[in-house]
Amino acid sequence: MPTPDALLVIIRHAPHSSNWLREGLDAALVAGAFGQPVHLLFMGQGVMALLKEQGSGGPGQKATLPTIDMLEMYDIDKLWVSEGALQSLQISADSLVENATLIADQQIPGLFQQHAKILNF
Amino acid sequence: MMQYGLLVMGAPYSSPAPHSALRFAHAVLARGHQIAGVFFYHDGVHNASLLMAPPQDELNLREAWIELNQQHAVQLDVCIAAALRRGLMSESEAHRHGKQAFNIAPPFELTGLGQLLELQQRADRLITFA
Numbered sequence: 239m240p241t242p243d244a245l246l247v248i249i250r251h252a253p254h255s256s257n258w259l260r261e262g263l264d265a266a267l268v269a270g271a272f273g274q275p276v277h278l279l280f281m282g283q284g285v286m287a288l289l290k291e292q293g294s295g296g297p298g299q300k301a302t303l304p305t306i307d308m309l310e311m312y313d314i315d316k317l318w319v320s321e322g323a324l325q326s327l328q329i330s331a332d333s334l335v336e337n338a339t340l341i342a343d344q345q346i347p348g349l350f351q352q353h354a355k356i357l358n359f
Numbered sequence: 360m361m362q363y364g365l366l367v368m369g370a371p372y373s374s375p376a377p378h379s380a381l382r383f384a385h386a387v388l389a390r391g392h393q394i395a396g397v398f399f400y401h402d403g404v405h406n407a408s409l410l411m412a413p414p415q416d417e418l419n420l421r422e423a424w425i426e427l428n429q430q431h432a433v434q435l436d437v438c439i440a441a442a443l444r445r446g447l448m449s450e451s452e453a454h455r456h457g458k459q460a461f462n463i464a465p466p467f468e469l470t471g472l473g474q475l476l477e478l479q480q481r482a483d484r485l486i487t488f489a
Binding site for chain 1: 366400401440441471472473475476479485487489
């Protein structure tokens with residue numbers, strides 16, 4: 239159960255298509271560094287951020303997977319992934335990083351209700 | 360009376376987000392609520408550029424934000440990391456990075472993401488414009 243003061247950071251953009259993922263993760267890390275409990279939810283193309291085999295990507299862009307791997311050091315260990323998004327992108331759960339937890343799309347509204355603070359990237 | 364915080368992440372003149380945010384701010388104030396602060400992040404940092412020079416028959420968004428600051432004492436915070444990587448900086452940052460120009464000046468303040476979290480704590484609602 240999430241603590242009431244936890245921040246939910248929602249990631250909806252894939253790596254390398256824009257700077258949304260990087261700057262969303264930055265916000266999560268800063269909140270974590272400030273001692274705020276942080277939960278992450280990956281929806282839509284954002285689920286691709288969790289692919290464990292991804293490389294550094296397109297022209298000269300820094301990889302974001304090392305940042306995903308770093309989350310645990312900031313006590314961010316709750317990474318929810320939309321099951322529906324995985325299905326529609328035909329990504330199997332075992333191609334994701336280990337600490338990702340699947341969540342059924344019907345449960346996502348409940349997740350929003352449990353968090354008073356949400357940031358959407 | 361409610362305290363609203365605004366998170367602006369859309370760039371001026373390429374996204375409708377800054378216009379929407381300003382209209383929202385004025386609507387909220389007109390109903391007797393307060394704006395607890397505005398935080399510019401992602402491409403929204405461009406709203407603060409001193410060098411913004413739209414045609415005269417278009418709203419100058421930077422000036423519209425400044426008016427909001429002057430009339431209602433609304434704090435205008437700009438994420439420093441998002442700003443620097445997009446070429447926006449204050450005079451002191453320009454010195455630090457050896458640049459010949461700067462384009463962020465008061466009432467816009469360069470600050471860290473901690474200010475966004477603080478704004479979210481302080482406000483009853485944080486509304487995102489992206």
